[in-house]
Amino acid sequence: MRKFKLMIVGLLLLAVLPVHAGLQVFACEPEWAALSSAIGGDKVSVYSATTAYQDVHRIQARPSLIAKVRKADLVICSGAELEAAWLPLLLRRAANPKVQPGKPGYLMAAMQVERLDVHQAVDRSMGDVHGAGNPHVHLDPKRMMIIAEALAQRLVEIDSGNTEFYQQQLLRFMQQWGDAIHKWEQQAAPLKGVEVVVHHKDWRYLLDWLGMKEVATLEPKPGLPPKAGHLSKLKQQMAEQPASMILYANYQNKRPAVWLAEQTAIATVELPYTVGGSEAATDLIPLYDEIISRLLAALE
């Protein structure tokens, strides 16, 4: 018991010592980690709670994440209930006053922009639908600009000593991003009006931006795994009115998409869902480059 007390005292002393080297950013997903690095530069140290190979709906509030949130100056997540099953618990367990809801260190990206598919009333029979709207906003580059601005504002608020730096970084990001959007929109012109089947409604904003049409989902309801009965209905639907391609994200089980493709001779396209989802998708701009080039390749 005496040793135990000594240990506690020792650790309490540790707690008081400053341990920060730059601003600590905890990003729930790789896209927000990438955006934080782009705006924060070398003034921030960024940790991503998930990788492109994980289904972010299903993360557990595991010990390593609690430890990271404990030290964070900023928590940036998609919000709109995407992380509803683990983020509130992480925030409670981490006991960090800087990143609680309502504080400058708590930034929910999707809540900074207008969301699609906001539901007044949700019912579980609809599947895992988010009442606050579709949270997969990082795949609309225009919404990303609004989020980048909000993020820069927060960084300034938290770390006002580096205001000028963050403003310059934002300006640089906006220029690069604006040029990139211009390029993508030209490249993607042939995709307009193209009809696709998707595994999950991950691509809602991307398709909306590019003017593509989602005609069916492999999941019978959002969040429920594709089932044989539903897939055979899709096969029939595709026989009557074939879509141009079947999209699935790199982290999703590809078997349902491959099965439907074999039955209908429609091409499947695996898309990196976020940064790190393919070898080339090392950052936000390469991610979009990769998505658009894979879609174009499938069209040919």
Place this chain on the structure above:
Amino acid sequence: MYKNTLVCGAALACLVPSSFVMAQGNMSPAISLVLQGQYADFSQDPEAYELPGFMLGGEAGLHAAGFGLGHGELVMSSTIDDLYFGKLTLAIADHEGETEVELEEAYIETLGLGSGFTIKAGRYFSSLGYLNSQHIHAWDFVDAPLVYRALFGNQLIDDGLQLRWLAPTDLFFQVGLEAGRGERFPAGGAAKDGNGSLTAFAEIGGDVGDSHSWQAGFSHWSADVVGRASGSHAHGGGTEIPTFTGDSDVSAIDMVWKWAPKGNVSERNLTLQFEYFLRNEKGSVDMVGSTSLETTTYDGEQRGWYGQAVYQFMHGWSAGLRYDRLDADNLGSDQEVLAEAGLDNEGHTPQRTSIMIDYARSEFSLIRLQFNRDESYEHSDNQIFVQYVVSMGAHGAHQF
């Protein structure tokens, strides 16, 4: 914070329909309802169940044979203001034809107090061990591990104050203390003017690469026990109630290891879990209600552990294997009284092997089939359970 909250704050009437919105963050309070039920089949009479060497209490008995309801739970939680979070859990269960509502959890907890400290007050699951702080409906098997049944009557719950501190390190390291009232089983009597129990715990954890994460804990619970009555003992049949008074100490080690390919749990994942408990008790056991008071000194040492593995082999489908073992070594001045109190191990080492398979259509519904080979006492029992667990309303938290 969100639109819905503002709208609902203005019009109380919208609380009812919006109470079944999916996320905790979206409304105040988050409400969820858990329903459980099962069909149970036993080769022995479940009424004759005992664990030789242990005085049972709490909810240590077996399910009734045939169709039955499990614990229903009504859970409400919300942030109170920017500093506090509050939670209430009502457990609703039938006991011998009567519906009983039990206050299972009712606590407030600080949100971001600073420097890594959190204070929790009220009634809560103790942080002793690993499984103890999880709700029954989150367990991987129909029933509690034998050691939880034997030592805590399934779960250690107390009224008190918890202080915990999280270290500012990359490795998860947390220590905590709980001071409790010490009235509920396996404490009793709310000794020291309602300050009868004390818990200390330490947890460490982390990740190994993207695919593995782990946690280990050490904890200790002690209580001044006054008049702890044992309820579930089958012997005797009379009105004599074995009652313990003295000191009780429990030490625990727990370890959990989880694996999922690249950390993606959707398709396949594996959880390995192990807990060991050692209890020492010193005091006296009285047979309350005996004509000439039968009493004995009591010096008990009881150990128990379980290990389990649960593997999700495809989306929605999991299979699990669990092994339980207990061991009691109890001494006293009057062996006969000890035996009457159920503290004689009868030369038997209780053990149990369980296998289960479950199917989750979504995160909110589960159907489970379980088989136990239960050797708790001298008559081996083959037990079969079919269980459903569903939750409605607010999305439950994904605890590690």
